[in-house]
Amino acid sequence: MSTNVASIEIPDGMRLHTENTSNILLDANEAFLNPVQEFNRDMSVACITVWSEELNRTKEERWRKAQERKVDQKRVLKKAKIDGTSVNSKADTPGTSTDSAPSELTSTGTEEATTTQVREYKPNKFTLLEALSATGLRSIRYAKEIPLIKRVIANDLSPGAVEAMKRNIAINGFALPGTSSQSESVETSSDVSLPLVEVNEGDACSLMYSHREERKRVDVVDLDPYGTAAPFIDAAVQCISDGGLLCVTCTDLSVLATTNFPEKCFSNYGGIPVKAEYCHEAALRLLLHTLSTSASRYGRYIEPLLSLSIDFYVRVFVRIQTSPIEVKKSLAKNSIFYICATCQSHYEQPLGKMVMKTSESGNVNLNFKTSAGPPVSEKCPECKSNLHLAGPMWSGALHDVNFVTKVVEHVGKKEDHYGTVSRMKGMLTVAKEELNTHFYFTPSRIASFFHCETPSLDEVASALLNGGHKVSRSHACPGSLKTTASHRQLHDIYRSWIKIHPVKMENISETSPARRLLAIENLDEADFTPHPETLGALEKIRLVRYQENPRGWGPGKKANTAKPELKRKRTSEVLDAPPAKH
Known part of the structure; x- marks a missing residue:
């Protein structure tokens, strides 16, 4: 449903902002909106739509079965009743005639015909809670664009934001909060049933904790705060129903993706960040580790459906389920990593391992053990430099390939529904094909460790493919690659490259780690013959995915949370104040 823009009255001091099907009135002093995050909102609409359709399909199949x-x-x-009646009438029921059997058959035949009639399946509709709504644009878009949504709870602590939400909900054709029952959809004059958008003013955690009882749980929770989502995660994982979706944004990459504030990262996410070029993937894994450990406290576990590093923030979509055995398995899905300070080689130390034992009767028992370690000595095996500790962080898969494939198909069918469709298709395609390995690299950064000429992306990919390794791009960094090859095998490729493109050893210091890397003998020689499965075919997707930063890129300023009447009073006080004496 779209709103007629011409019919919207724009008050003085405000401007109309239109995004896809929704319109909102903006006052810079009331609430915060970053137009650059339209991609975030588009991706969220697509992922929640696909999740809801898959959940509805699953429930329909169970219902029909x-x-x-x-x-x-x-x-x-x-x-059995018919057969039993004829027997009982003879043996157990005195004075009952056996002639009653034909009438019993006739009546049951009629009843059977009635019971075999197919009942109509009612689509599964869901409730979504947006804990930090600001202008309400995201909630309004969800209500308008996701077909199976029943109710949206839009919350904000700021009185100014709540006032803005109510105004924006009204201009988009929804009933004002409090005018309709919370359990029913709103009927519009055009006979189109719209979901209810319910506005709540209050603390986000208090609201989510009020929904943690099983019968009160919501199906989707969206956390999109200014900065870190850490304070809201514990409440969020408790208030979601089984099979529900948790969507989380964190914009504090100065904490998650650098080692500038390791103490802050540990206090927020329970882990230490990575100082390496793959720090943005590590940021995703730190966030997923936090979600996993928070859910585990309540016998729940996470299934990452899509995890993205986008511009200046990370965004994850995870399914929340309840299962004690799966909670135990999460021990082996979280790891500490040893990171080389020079060549950035990484070595995984899982927190635990899972051992499967099959009994003589065929039963499979799972035993969970601690892992032996450390995986390496005090120095990096490649360049003999110091190792730094990072994590613990999530070491399982970042994406569910089946889910991402369905989102790609959905976006392809609804191209006219999303303003950032080109970038969506590019990023989703790269994420779908991304290898389930830890961390990526860029050819230029590896070349800098050897002080050599940089091979092209396709040359490195061809050498890896010719060596029998798998290769993919990473969505998190332009010009990046992920591979199943070890660090030693990757470095062998560069040493083979240097034999063709020699380095000037006189320009390398005697104490440089590059000399130690160059002194190692190759186990195998690399073949740089162009491979037919190299990544050149994805060049167009790469150009769309790794676009230049748009105007206004980056986090915006935090919203002013004062009440509107207080702001007007303060403004008038400033205007009426006598001039300052100098």
């Missing part, structure tokens, strides 16, 4: 079982059970019971 349950209906079939009920029909089969009734048929069996009625057949």
Whole structure:
């Protein structure tokens, strides 16, 4: 449903902002909106839509199977009842004639015909809670653009934001908060049933904790704060129903993706960040580790569906489920990493391991053990430099390939529904094909360790593919690669490259780690013959995905949370104040 822009009255001091199907009135002093994050909102609409369709499809299949079982059970019971009645009428019921059997058959035949009628399946509709709504644009877009949504709870602590939300909800054709029942959709004059957008003014954690009882849980929680989402995660993982979706944004990459504030990263996310070129992937894994450990406290576990590093923030979509055995398995999905301070080689130390034992009867038992370590000595095996500790962080998969594939298909069918469709298709395609390995590298950075000429992306990819390794791009960094090759095998490729493109040893210091890297003998010689499966075919996607930063890129300023009447009073006080004496 779209709103007629011409019919919207724009008050003095405000401007109209239109995004896809939604319109909002903006006052810079009331709430914060970053137009650059339209990509974030587009991606969220697409992911939640696909998640809801998949959940509805699963529930429909279960419902139909349950209906079939009920029909089969009734048929069996009625057949048994018929047979039992004829026997009982002879033996157990004195004075009962056996002639009642034909009438019993006739009546049951009619009843069977009635019970076998197919009942209509009602689509599964869901409730979404946006804990930090600001202008309400995201909640309004969810309500308008996601077909299976029933109710949106838009919350903010700021009185100014709540006032803005109410105004924006009204101009988009929704009933004002409090005018309709919370359990029913709003009926518009055009006979289109719209979901209810319910506005709440209050603390986000208090609101989510009020929904943690099983019968009060919501299906989707969206956390998109200014900065870190860490204070809201504990409440969020408790208030989501089984199979529900948790969407989290964190914009504090100065904490997550650098080692400038390791103490802050540890206090927020329970881990130490990485100082390396793959720090943005490490940021995703630190956030997922926090979500996993928070959920585990309540017997729940996470399934990452899509995890993205985008511009100046990270955004993850995870499914929340309840299962004690899966909670135990998370021990082996979180690791500490040893990171070389020079060549950035990384070595994984899982926190634990899972051992499967099969008994003589065929039963499979899972035993969980601690891992032996450390995986390396005090120095990096490649360049003999110092190692730094990072983590613990999530070491499992970042994406669910089946889910991402369905999102790609959805976006392809709805290209006219999203303003950032080109970038969506590019990033989703790269994420779908991304290898499930830890961390990426760029050819230029590896070349800098050897002080050599930089091979092209396709030359490095061809050498890896010719060596029998798998290769993919990473969505998190332009010109990056992920591979199944070890650090030693990757460095062998560069040493083979240097034999063709020699380095000037006189320009390398005697104490440089580059000399130690160059002194190692190759185990294998690399073949740089162009491979037919190199990544050149993805060049167009790369150009779309790794676009230049748009105007206004970066986090905006935090919203002014004062009440509107207080702001007006303060402004008038400033205007009426006598001139300062100099």
